Amino acid sequence: MNNKNRIKTLAIGVAMAASVFTLVNLSTAQNNAPTGTIETRSHVFTPVGEGIYHVTGTGAVNVMSNAMLIEGEHDLLVVDSHVSPNAGMALIDAIKSVSAKPVRYLINTHYHFDHAHGNQVFPQEVEIIGHRYTREKLSGERGNVLEESTFISFTEGVPGQIEQMQAQLASTENTDERVQLQARIAVQQAHLNSLAGIEPTPPNITIDDSMSIYQSVRGGGREIQIVHLGRGHTGGDVVVFLPEEKIIYTGDLMVPFLPYMGDAHVDEWPATLENLKALDFATLLPGHGGVVQGKERIDMLQAYLDDLWANTRALKQRGLSYEQAAAEIDMTAHSGNYPQIRGPGADVRAIRRIYQLLDEA
Ligand SMILES: [Zn+2]
Known part of the structure; x- marks a missing residue:
């Protein structure tokens, strides 16, 4: 992985809060699963097109974000790598239940911990693609991401949360509750342990505006566009757009509830979402939450962001x-x-x- 310019970072003794993201991922396991859904211990692969999957966590591993898998004739493309080496490994393992083909590309939609801290466990031959800004953040050029308030605010609460669950465990005799608590403690303990081993690993291929990958599929080829539509959730978001299939993976640029805004360009975000709406897609796969059909929820986020900006300024x-x-x-x-x-x-x-x-x- 030397060519990916990994930097050694202080493994700070951080821990994960019971965050919105975790709860969302615990709740996204599909109940009325579409045909062809593949479920492993850690992940659910929901097909949204031929060889195209929205990937969500089951809660058995704390992955904290969604991912996407696109299967070609010879190889695989993955979007986002989850929150930790442990979660990234779980993703790599789960993918083997879908396809034995090798992963060729990993795309980071943005630099945030919950989408990119699984990067380091992907094999060296996997090309990691992201916006230039994502590389600058994960390479340490813009400071150590593990010392940023975003990472810390989502992780510092985890030891306390584990202690709280242990106290609950000690005070209950109810067998079902005990089994559940023990499972949740084990998940969060594994998560906490893995956070200490994070070595932020940047993309080795960067883009400023857009690029296309032409993935060979049986009987032809598939265009996979990676597009920066402007600043929004971070300074370097990209979306993964399949123009033929009218499917888009948006990372956290567009999620079906209020997104985290601690690193956002709140004033520019609505215009970036306008660019998103201009793309011809029907199915939107968000970085958190379930599959979204149509574009109405984008209007809602634009309206919220406009008002949040104006009200805050006032x-x-x-x-x-x-x-x-x-x-x-x-x-x-x-x-x-x-x-x-x-x-x-x-x-x-x-x-x-x-x-x-x-x-x-
Ligand atoms: Zn996220």
Whole structure:
């Protein structure tokens, strides 16, 4: 893996909070599975086209994000590598239940820990493709991602969470509850152990705007476009677009609920989503959550982002601190689209980020 320019990083003793992402992945195991669904201990492969799968975790391993698998005549292309070496290994193992062909390409939709920290366990011959910004982040050129607030805010709570479950375990006699708790503790302990072994591994092929891979499939070829539509969830998101099949994998640029915004370009994101809508697709595979049909949910996110930006700017102009603004901001006009909005307030990490962008402007 030397050619991928791995950097050694301090393995900080971090641990994973019971985050939104985990809960989402635990809940995405399909109940009414479409025909051809392949389920392994750790993963569910939901077919959305010929040899094209949306890949979700079952909860048996904490993977924290979705992935995508595209099978060609001779080889495989994977999108996103999950949250840790352990989760990345589980993905590689699970893929063997779908196809014995080798993985040739791994695409990172963005640099975030939960999509790219499985990179290091993919074999050396696998080409890792991502935006130039993703490489700069994962190579350490822009600082150590393991010391960033995003990584820390999603991981520092895990030891406490494990302790809490252990306390619960010690105080219950109920057999079912004990079995469940023991399983959850084992999952989070394995996750915690694996976080300590993360060596951020950047893409070795970068793109600035777009590129296409022509994957050979029986009876012809398939174009796989990797496209940067503008800044949004991070400074270097890419989507994976199959124009013939009208399928797109969006990573966290578009998810069916409120995405994390701690590194987002909130002001530019709606325009980037406009570019997304201009692509001709019918099926959207998000980086978290289940398959989305159609484009209506993109309008909802655009509207939320526009209002979040405007409301935050107004509160900042009134002299509120970002903490105060995060507590007071009223986004309840969007609660019909986002039921988790139950009153005033928004994620403080999103509001802090908007303050930072306003200060830079
Ligand atoms: Zn994510």
